[in-house]
Amino acid sequence: MRQLILSSALLAAMAIPASAEVELSFYTGWQTLPHSRITGKLPNGGGSYDELVGWEGKPFEMPPYYGARATWWRSETLGFGVEYTHTKAYAPDSTKKALGFSRLEFSDGHNVLTANVIRRWPAQWGAMTPYAGGGLGIAFPHVDADHASGSRTYGFQVTGPAMRLLAGVSYPINDRFSMFGEYQFTYSTNEGEFDQGGTFNTDIKTNALNVGISFNF
Numbered sequence: 001m002r003q004l005i006l007s008s009a010l011l012a013a014m015a016i017p018a019s020a021e022v023e024l025s026f027y028t029g030w031q032t033l034p035h036s037r038i039t040g041k042l043p044n045g046g047g048s049y050d051e052l053v054g055w056e057g058k059p060f061e062m063p064p065y066y067g068a069r070a071t072w073w074r075s076e077t078l079g080f081g082v083e084y085t086h087t088k089a090y091a092p093d094s095t096k097k098a099l100g101f102s103r104l105e106f107s108d109g110h111n112v113l114t115a116n117v118i119r120r121w122p123a124q125w126g127a128m129t130p131y132a133g134g135g136l137g138i139a140f141p142h143v144d145a146d147h148a149s150g151s152r153t154y155g156f157q158v159t160g161p162a163m164r165l166l167a168g169v170s171y172p173i174n175d176r177f178s179m180f181g182e183y184q185f186t187y188s189t190n191e192g193e194f195d196q197g198g199t200f201n202t203d204i205k206t207n208a209l210n211v212g213i214s215f216n217f
Helices: 002-014 093-099
Strands: 021-032 036-041 048-053 066-073 078-090 101-120 129-139 142-147 152-156 160-172 177-194 198-216
Touching (some): 021 078, 021 177, 048 093, 066 101, 078 177, 078 198, 093 101, 101 160, 101 177, 129 177, 142 177
Antiparallel strands (some): 021 066, 021 198, 036 048, 036 198, 066 078, 101 142, 142 152, 160 177
């Protein structure tokens, strides 16, 4: 699914008129998650639950945290595009034990896809270009959960709306390539299902410091 999304973004960029400036950006970084509540029904008639979760991001463990963005700059200052981010969220052992799970995570991605609007301010601070923007879209995490009742959940689910905010600075390497650093925040509302009758409802928020490289054409 991630490969299909990235391929679609690349094809969309290639379809833009040659007179437009297109920027493809790829990044990784350090990602953390604040606490949030998870509620729902446990699998196999296990009853309702409501727990505060100290989610863990583990950005440098496999699969790593990363993202990709395609931006169509309509002018020197205004751009539109699409962005995919492979964030991650792991429930800590205390939460899993309280709810009867041996695994409870979005570890092959708490995936977020948004349509973005970005503003930049060229020729600031010498060669550096500051920018800021945001986007709206969807979350489609890969839900990985094992429950003591025998429920095994493993697969992608479209769980709800998502948004992102970002701000950063880019620096040109040459006419085609630039490097950048940025702060990024994502927020999503997630309603999904566990196998054999369970449900979950949780808001996932991420904070990330990203570093990456962009290709302009």
